[in-house]
Amino acid sequence: MTYGQRLSLFIMIDSCIVLSAIFISSFLVNANIYVFTFPLIMSSLAILFSHHFFSVQFKLYKKAWEYASIGELLIIIKVVSYSILFAVIVQQALIQEIHFRLLAVTWLLHMLLIGGSRFVWRFYRDSIINKQENKKRTLIVGAGSAGTMVARQLFKNKEVDLLPVAFIDDNIKKHHLDILGIPVIGGVGKIESVVKELDIENIIISIPSLSKKELNIIFQECAKTKAKTKILPMLEDLVTGKVSVNQFRDVQVEDLLGRDPVEMDIDSISDYITNKVVLVTGAGGSIGSEISRQISKFNPRKLILLGHGENSIYSIEMELKVNFRDTEIEFITEIADLQDAKKMMSVMSTYNPDVVYHAAAHKHVPLMERNPEEAVKNNVIGTMNIAKAASWHNVETFVMISTDKAVNPTSVMGATKKLAEMIIQDMDKQSNTKFVAVRFGNVLGSRGSVIPLFKKQIEKGGPVTVTHPDMVRYFMTIPEASRLVIQAGALAKGGEIFVLDMGEPVKIVDLAKNLIKLSGNSIEEIGLEFTGMRPGEKLFEELLKADEIHDQQVYPKIYIGKTAELFVEEIEEIISIYSNLDKETLREKLVNLANNKILSQPRQIMSISG
Incomplete structure (x- = not known):
């Protein structure tokens, strides 16, 4: 009509x-x-x-x-x-x-x-008109404005096969009331019993203001049921019209483990990035590529993408050129090896970057245990080469990505990252360049991380393998890790180790159970298997040692660690002899030096090639 x-x-x-x-x-x-x-x-x-x-x-x-x-x-x-x-x-x-x-x-x-x-x-x-007998009985968690909007839309839309039959809300003033003819039965603690009593098939979490911690609590209650759990689209997507209120999405593991994001200080970041030349090492990796995306939003004059793997570098270059084609940013790729000191000098001389983000590193703990010499080459020598080249060419700010595994390290990877931190702190003392490090925990979905492994195991029907039932880790999302790195550059005065308040650590076994549930399977169907801790692993990680802690935040959720004792001469000695050490001797030297312990009696020196 x-x-x-x-x-x-x-x-x-x-x-x-x-x-x-x-x-x-x-x-x-x-x-x-x-x-x-x-x-x-x-x-x-x-x-x-x-x-x-x-x-x-x-x-x-x-x-x-x-x-x-x-x-x-x-x-x-x-x-x-x-x-x-x-x-x-x-x-x-x-x-x-x-x-x-x-x-x-x-x-x-x-x-x-x-x-x-x-x-x-x-x-x-x-x-x-809208009454359909085959609609799935649905429980809405949240009886506020968003939940009411969801219920109204479900009633109106004939194409959606969901029928709201009850609300759950922790506001006791709403309990025993009817909203749009739907009863508010009780709080989150009643989800399991309500699902059984009302034969609920779907649960929709419709509280846009939920923190990650609160969402996790609600999801754990939903996970006790067999109902399919979905969540309201992001509020900004609703407002911008990207999605409608009835386009619910599945709960992702990032929703449960990612922390509430720390907002960036846009002005301070713009001051040191906009219209500047920025270089990102390891730009093809998970963190490096996301840093490149985030940096591009601030309109640098040039963005140099440096990496060793040509396919990954080509991929991020093409992506950025498409997504930022309406800007005047010049994207440049450099295929280079950090171990080539001459090449690092050449790159710095050619582009004269104002800011360097050093994200390139070997990070896989078990692999580095078996190949400690490669960890030394990339994480220690590579960092020294790029740091010296940056200092020589008067780069304004140099930000290195580190890891919580560098604290009291028990692995080769953690030890080499700790030595890399020492190198840049020492460089800061003798250079006009501001050298800083950013230390954070595990990154959700990054290459080599546990989540992609678990997802593959679930796709194959299981079992999901966990090394130890008590193992815990800190987690954050790739975008937030990248934002922290960028924000650290704006806060840098030189010599700092910036640490993000990562919240509460997560049990790996709980992470595995959540992923199984999110996949629509039961733990009994997929199965869990404990395989034992691998070489170099710890039950828990730390972000700062006891003698490194500064209590005061320098920015919301961001702390600065105190400068620890530096062993630069000992690092240079290891660099000079590492190729002649057997793997176990090299591993022992690296871990002891990173933990401020020096071996008094070195083991027999031998050539790896021999």
Whole structure:
């Protein structure tokens, strides 16, 4: 039906309602009154004319009555009341007499018929048109404005096969109330029992303001049931129109483990990135590529993407050129090995970057245990080469990505990253360049991390392998890790180790169980298997040693670690002899040096090639 046809229909219906209301009122007030008296005819015409006039003024004819609510009811009250008031004025002006009883009854009938004609359509759609027996019974967690909006949309949309039957909300003032005819049964603690009692098939979490911790608590309650759990789309996506309120998404592991994001200081970051030359090492990796994406939002003049793997570097270059094609950023790729000191000098000389983000590193703990010499080459020698080249060419800020495994390291990877931290702290003392490190825990979804491994195991039908039931780790998302690195550059004064407040550590076994549940399987179907700790692993990680801790935050959720003792000469000695050491001797030297212990009696020196 076109708008013109719809308007004509409403005018015709309302005209009949208005005339019926006043003539029925005249009969009820005085059954002996002559119907076609002059006062009655004038009053009828006054109310009819004013009704249509005020309906147009208050846009009554433009309302979608299938979504009618309190707002529409208030407009009806205004239109009817002003119409009767106009009739009062007409009666006083033309016949000098006001029939109060007649107009009062007319107002009541007018309200009843106009309001009823509108809301009966909504009732018909809700109760008849949209009623489908095959809809899945759905529990909505959150009886606030978002939850109410979700319920209303589910009722209205015939194509969605979800039928809301109950609300869950921790606000006790809402308990035992009905919202849109749906009962609010209780708090989050009752989710399991409600699902069983009401035969719930789907749960929708509809609280946009939830923190990650609160969402995790709710999900753990939902995980006790067999119902499929979904979550409302992100609020910004709803506002921008990217998705509609009924396009629910599955809960992701990032929703449960990612921390509430730390907002960046846009002004300070813009000051040192916008219109500058920025170089990112390891730009093809998980962290390096995300840093490159985030940096591009601040419009650097040039962004140099440096990496060893040509495929990954090519991929991120093409992505950035497409996504930022409307900017004037010049994207440049450099295929280079950090171990090539001459090449690092050449790159710095060619582009003269203002800022360097050093994300390139070997990070896989078990692999580095078996290949300690490669960890030395990339993590220690590579860091020294790029740091010296940056200092020589007067780079303003140099930010190195480190790891929580560098704290009291028990692995080769952690030890080499700790030595890399020492190198840049020492470089800061003798250079005009501001050298800093950023230390954080495990990154969700990064290459080589546990989550992609678990997902592959689940896809194959299990079992999911966990090394130890008590193993815990800190987790953060790739975008937040990248934002921390960028923010650290803005905060840098030189020599700091920035540490993010990572919140509470997560048990790996709980992470595995959540992933199994999120995949739609049960733990019994997939299975869990404990394989034992691998070489170099610890049950728990630390972000700072006891003697490194500064209690005061320098930025929300960001701390600075105190400078530890530096063993630069000993690092240089290891670099000079590492290729002649057997793997176990090299491993022992690295771990002891990173833990401020020096071996008094070195083991037998031998060539790896021999």
